[in-house]
Amino acid sequence: MTSRDTTAATERACLDDSAAPTMRVFIFGITGRVGRLLATRLRTRGAIVSGLSRSSLPDSALEAEGMTTVTGELGAATTSDITAMISDSDVVVFAAGSNAGAQSVTDDIDDAALRRVSDSVATTPRKRLILLSVMPEAWRERQLSDDEEHYFAVKKRAEIALTRQPIDWVILRPSLLTDGPGQGTVALGPAEFHDEIARDDVAAVLEALILEPAISRRILELNNGPTTITEAVGRIARAYQA
């Protein structure tokens, strides 16, 4: 198969709903705003989607769409707990986090829990880990609170640790998240401006990355922009296959 054939197959996989009917995806942060949007997209595509919820109450919205949840506290879950949660999954998405909240939560979730998740992924061959991170150098022009400064420093530290793992990882760094409707177009690359982007577009890019195994061990920045998501992800895949 030539690289052109591979590219064509890749693009078909991105467009063809039947390409991933049995893909199993586990989402840390499935109860969050991006996590829910991503879970819905993946379910619509036929993937088997599950995730961690810290509520012991059933999540009727997720259940109604056919998602399953495991109840647990990510901050307390051990590596072996996490390994059990993700054992059946092909792809693990880490979309949980403090969102620049209390420093102790940032330490526990955005850093320590992510390390345990990546340790778990490292114990099983052929699993991918996709991290929803942040542009760590964002907002240098602003006076940030101590919690926000701590958050950006911890996110960078957590990224460094992940990139040193011998696993198939992708880090996606979106700009400021908004709740408006997605545009379906983005700017995606190794370095992008920090402006803002709809969570729906972030979920769509995560979905496309999940369907694009050629993108591996890369950090990608994401902002609003003019390129369709299929084309943006396809361009990155082609660039890395060349």
Ligand SMILES: NC(=O)c1ccc[n+]([C@@H]2O[C@H](COP(=O)([O-])OP(=O)(O)OC[C@H]3O[C@@H](n4cnc5c(N)ncnc54)[C@H](OP(=O)(O)O)[C@@H]3O)[C@@H](O)[C@H]2O)c1
């Ligand atoms: N806000 C921004 O502008 C921005 C910009 C760039 C990147 N990001 C990144 O994008 C991620 C997702 O954003 P979002 O808007 O979807 O966030 P969100 O709605 O606040 O969702 C965060 C998720 O993390 C979970 N979580 C938080 N603390 C936890 C804990 N102690 N134990 C277990 N789970 C915990 C939440 O669970 P519950 O539902 O139980 O609370 C939820 O599922 C953020 O974490 C951040 O790293 C954010």
